[in-house]
Amino acid sequence: MLLNAVAQGQHCASEELLPLVYDELRHLAAARLAGDEAGETLQPTALVHEAWLRLVKEGDRTWNNRAHFFRAAAQAMRRILVDRARHKLSLKCGQGGVKVPLEDVDVAALMVDDRVLLIDQCLDRLEKEDPDSAKVITLKFFGGLTNREVAGVLEITERSVERRWAYAKACLLQMIQEEK
């Protein structure tokens, strides 16, 4: 268990720590990057601190490069979320689960984990065709960033983020539906 590992002084992979502290980490990052020393008053838990340290390389701890941080974090979260979803689904269906063809399933009835996996699959394809949209999806869906934060990362207006996000979602869903 994570806690015992920590107690024994083992180093936890950031993959394990990150999801637990992600929200806090984001707020912390946002506050810090806004040049806001109030980031200190957030009193992050030790877990957050650890995750922070691991995510951030030694020299980069000042994180002037907000875009870099958020992008890296979002990518990391994507990996983690997809792994978890896969793991959970494999537990549910057992190994070699029956793959239900998509036409038979109403997309709206899909569970979160299924959605995560589908999105992830098609995202790779989207990245080739339309990297901008793929970026938005990674940041918004996997990274959980607000429109404002995404605007900062991509250096566009919030309004643009909203529009691109809408477009990206539609595109991706269409891809998913086209998948056989």
Place this chain on the structure above:
Amino acid sequence: MIDSKEIEKAIFETARELEDTAAQAAFLDQACNGQPAMRSRLGKLLALQSRAEEFFRVRPLDALTGGENGGSEPAEAAGIREEAGELVESVETVIGNYRLVKRLGEGGCGVVYQAEQQKPVRRLVALKIIRLGMDTETVIARFKAERQALAMMDHPNIAHVLDAGATASGRPYFVMELVQGVKITDYCNENNLDIPRRLRLFIQVCHAIQHAHQKGVIHRDIKPSNILVTMHDGMPMPKVIDFGIAKATEGRLTDNSLYTACDQFIGTPAYMSPEQANFSGLDVDTRSDIYSLGVLLYELLTGQTPFDSKELVRGGMDQMRRTLLEREPRPPSTLLTAMGNTKLTTVAAQHHAEAPRLISTLRGDLDWVVMKALEKDRARRYETANGLGMDVERYLNDEPVVARPPSRLYRLHKLIRRNRAVSISILAVSAALVIGLGTSTWFFFQERRYFLEAEQGRANEVLLRQQAETQAQVAQAAMLVGHNQFDMADQVVLHLPRPGGAMGGEGVLRPLGDRAAVQGRWHQAAQYFSLLNQVDQTETWDVGTLDDTRYAVSLLETGDRDGYERFRQSAITHISNTTDPVVAERTV
């Protein structure tokens, strides 16, 4: 050359703005003139929009932190919308008899809203509902346990549970009285409450926690932001809120889920008890709350927590654990004494007192009460929250308190336990030294008399107090040294009140005798231990051997034959007077 993709996006975005489907279609026809493929694609995309919104409306992150089975339900569509890109309950949402007004905060597995009760009466309440995407069996059970625990409590200083229920989709929630107030620490500081008033508020908090303990609930996260002060009939009344991570002691909450495990850990560092920080699987009990109460009292008295939050977190988990488990915090009066002037003035003002007055008020009883609550060894703390509250009451009534500064024997015991190897060798040296040369004790007693006479001008009480203080601080310094915390030890030593200042002229203590001795600076070591010895002499000699033998060694090394002989004779005199077998054993 413009990317066709960009064009497509632009058209999409524009078409999206158009509300009328007919207008949309017309626009698309126009814009995609001559490009049927694009027209068709865009048509599909626009049609997909609402389903796409729906599809992406899950928060995998929440599902992740919700437990093993998170994400087993599709996200609730009704009553949710995106606000600033985040998923929130729509404020028009009505849950049972309650209409959500605004989000107040979140914690644990739930979110707290301010809500308006519709019937049978109209009033504002606080509604806590389990988080979206977290409605899994284990988490629901836990939430219900919290609800149950709260419902069992009935105390004026604990926020009451008014109602409980579940939404149509099975999400449990409960309704509490809305406590609109300020953090207890803020309240005290903003109103410049003096010590007695602060203590009275604190006592009420103790009663509340006691009540909870009696109902089998450990709060586990007692801190100022969980204790709000409201006015009730013109009197300030503290209310404990958010038993969010409280766990019923009865009942089997044997979650092994990551969430619970980390919940146990995610306390607030500055307020975490040593056993909470240890996560050795040791069951945290009610005494952990008492530690946190101690921290609260500490903060109410000095404006600071015993260990700084930032510092704790900065060092990483291991360091934090070590600090909480091993480092002794400074008593409140010492902290204030060591504080910078500007800060001290601010703190004093907030306590409606002058700085020296404040320090002297804290010194003694209040120090001891706080430190007893903050004992690392939970068996040495107050057993009950009421116990702590009553001791504070005793202080207010000028009655003697139960708390006492740890005896020298106890401190030494602790010191020795941590430095076994060193202790044994010291004892060997001590044995060798005692078998020595003869000398006269006269010088010693002469010195002592002079020392006491020189103090006739001052109140005797002050002197004795200072000496006791010095002892405590010196012992503390010794312990710090034991941990190689030389700088901290220096700090403590620098602020030692000097008993009478009759220390042969210099009187300024340089780095500790130990360290000095270790580094071969025998003169300084001798000076330091000379002070120590003076202090020793004013009390009965029990087992101060450790200090004295080092003194002896340092004296020898400096070639201070006379000093050594004096010491030795005094040692013999004292030993022959003692009937304490422990002492005898140690010196032989």
